[in-house]
Amino acid sequence: MTLIFSATKFRKCAILLHNLNFAAPTSCPSLMLLGKHVGKAQGASYSTALPGNGGFLKDEDFGKSTLAMDLASLVEESSKILESKPRSRMEFNRFLENRIKKRVKNQFVNGKFRGLMQSISDGETLRDAYNCIRINSNVDAESRYDSCFLDDLAKQLQDGSFNASANTFFVSTRGSNDKQVLFLPNLRLKVVQEAIRIALEVVYKPHFSKISHGCRSGRGCAAALKYIRKGVLNPDWWFTLLVTKKLDAAVLAKLILVMEDKIEDPALFDFIRSMFDSQVLNLEFGGFPKGHGLPQEGVLSPILMNVYLDLFDTEFHRLSMKYEAIYDGVGMHNDQDNSCSKLRGWFRRQLDGNSECIVEKNSSVKVYSCRFMDEMFLAISGSKDSAANFKSEIQSYLKDSLLLDVVQTDLLPCEGPRGIRFLGTLVKRSVTENPGVKAVHKLKEKVELFTLQKVEAWNYGTIRIGKKWLGHGLKKVKESEIKHLADSSSILNRVSCYRKSGMETDHWYKHLMKIWIQDVQTKHASEETILSKCVAEPALPLELTDSFYEFKKQAEQYITSEVASVVELLPNNNSSLGNMMTKTEIIAPLEAIKKRLLRYGLTTSNGFPRSTNLLIMQDTTEIIDWFSGIIIRWIKWYESCANFNEIKNLISDQVRKSCIRTLAVKYRVHETDIEKRFDVELSRLPSPQDMEVEMTNEMSDTQAFENDEALMYGITYSGLCMLSLARIVTEARPCNCFVIGCSSSAPRVYTLHVMERQKSPSWKTGFSTCIHPSLNKRRIGLCKQHLRDLYLGYISLQSIDFGAWK
Secondary structure (H helix, E strand, O other): OOOOOOHHHHHHHHHHHHHOOOOOOOOOHHHHHHHHHHHHHOOOOOOOEOOOHHHEOOHHHOOOOOHHHHHHHHHHHHHHHHHHOOOOHHHHHHHHHHHHHHHHHOOEEOOEEEOHHHHHOOHHHHHHHHHHHHHHOOOOOOOOOOOHHHHHHHHHHHHOOOOOHHHEEEEEOOOOOOOOEEEEEOHHHHHHHHHHHHHHHHHHHHHOOOOEEOOOOOOOHHHHHHHHHHOOOOOOEEEEEEEEEEOOHHHHHHHHHHHOOOEEOHHHHHHHHHHHHOOOOOOEEOOOOOOOOOOOOOOOHHHHHHHHHHHHHHHHHHHHHHHHHHHOOOOOOOOOOOOOOHHHHHHHHHHHOOOOOOOOOOOOOEEEEEEEOOEEEEEEEOOHHHHHHHHHHHHHHHHHHOOOEEEOOOOEEOOOOOOEEEOOEEEEEEEEOOHHHHHHHHHHHHHHHHHHHHHHHHHHHHHHHHHHHHHHHHHHHHHOHHHHHHOOOOHHHHHHHHOOOOOOHHHHHHHHHHHHHHHOOOOOOOHHHHHHHHHHHHHOOHHHHHHHHHHHHHHHHHHOOOHHHHHHOOOOOOOOOOOOEEEEEEEOOHHHHHHHHHHOOOEOOOOOEOOOHHHOOOOHHHHHHHHHHHHHHHHHHHOOOOOHHHHHHHHHHHHHHHHHHHHHHHHOOOHHHHHHHOHHHHOOOOOHHHHHHHHHHOOOHHHHHHOOOOOOOOOOOOOEOEEEEEEEOOOOOOOEOOEOOOOOEOOEEEEEEOOOOOOOOOOOOOEOOOOOHHHOOOEEEEOHHHHHHHHHOOOOHHHEOOOOOO
């Protein structure tokens, strides 16, 4: 077993053991061996200065091997190994964020964070923030770049001369009467926003509620759906809350008022107001799904939205205590749901002024909530009246206290066939068998299999006996043919009339058997069955034959019996054992996905795969990367969905064939020739089986860290966008890559196609569904690496600087 300890724990343990003067016992050879090994690795020279006892060892203890000294040496050795090990993309991102957060924590004075802009305007903080942006753009953060603009930016922030409005640009829709404008920050302002985001995370992330998901470590979209699937127990009613509101002065004033409880920094609030006046804060409730890497979602939008809607989380907890205390019987205990605690029962009794325990069944109310940014899911286990009252109070709070517009939604029964939409998927309750009934079915299947095996063994044995009888008869005919034929009274002599002249004995014997089989063919179907039923079984002992057919009869009777009658025979049976159970399932929006395949040109109106014309001018590897991107997204997003097998069928039947037909049109050859010619390239298309193995391996702690949705926010669920080749870059018209932090030249310029309008909520289909219309037909330059990264989902559209075109 390999034990992995952090350097801090090693150091604390070494200090403690040294203070206790604890030496490695001779009875523990592994520790002594560890000390010898570390001593050799360090050349037997480790520091004698340790905290405690004045910081130094006594003279008489010098040179003695103690466990504390061994652990201290091991800390030094492990730290050197960690320093030499190259950091991954996410490890380096976490390292940079922690450096910024460490500086921000120094601003915590007297219960509040004071002077955060002082830490944000620090040159090292801005460099780390810029490197975080480069890492999210999949650019090597350790590569060299010109940092002069960061020094100038730090100086402007410190002397207060930085102007937010002067560091913005806008794009608008083309050729449309209804002009829609999108304001975006340039690189300088984006660096400042990134630094502010990390600073605000230090202040607020420890205080967020457990029902809050989105831009949080371990609480992303997958965690939200998992909570609904496994954490929401036996709901009766559910609904979603859809809020719409663009940030206005009233909401901003309330947001800043909330932030002033933990932050005292007028300069920070003035800077946020200046970004609001410049229309570059890009904080909007509703309108488009959050966390999909869309350019219109600002850098500060996730953290500010969670800060503001944390008021909703607090109100939900207050209402949950109110409803569960009022509607749930005092001291109630329900056999079906033992989720209520003794403390909650005591609280209810104190509210009613009753110290006695009163048992009431089937009157409990339990409320659940799950919020991902501005999408809210709520479920109630209880009566319809209590659910309606709860929904009304929640809506009133959002409208009156949080100043948000609430779209009316229906209160739906959980057991209905419709289900409910949340986070781009369908949440639905399905009926499943009770574990007791399932165990009965499993037992019946085992009995059926066992019976089938015994019947096959019986038939095999009797047929073998019949064949041996047949062979034995032929042998006897050959041995006594002359003798019996000479006897006019023998049976062989009587049937010799059927023997033609010159017919061999074997042929004649088979001819006789054929005549006999035809005579009994009306009762039995095959020759083997005749040998078994008419020859072998009559020769067997009667007791053996009767016992076999009795066993077969009883087994068939058990297999064809009703489940309910079998359940009654089970020991410790109760009336609820035969009831059906329900469970919550997450359903992938299959119909919406098929419509997107049609819209993006992968299938015909009849559902058959076809070539995608917008991709034909791109290289073969780029085309395959585009199709690989949609497969990777589907497998990662829908692996836990109940209809994942249907997604697999779409991958093999439509996406892969569409890729092959696109290449066939590009090279004007037959599809079979494409498969032979590009066999190696097409093998790069992920298969569901390979991805499932990869997803299983990602369950380790290291992979979980690499897929942290707080670090990958906007990248993990960024949809695939459609790009078409606009032109080839020449020396006369050069172009650099538009990705932030990338200094490579772009060999080609591509046109971005917006295939769908903005709407919320929207289905999660694997494609970018809500790109801002002002970006339609925009041309962007991309190097080969970042074009592949964009297709495979390693970066999002937020990493592209749409103002880079000069």
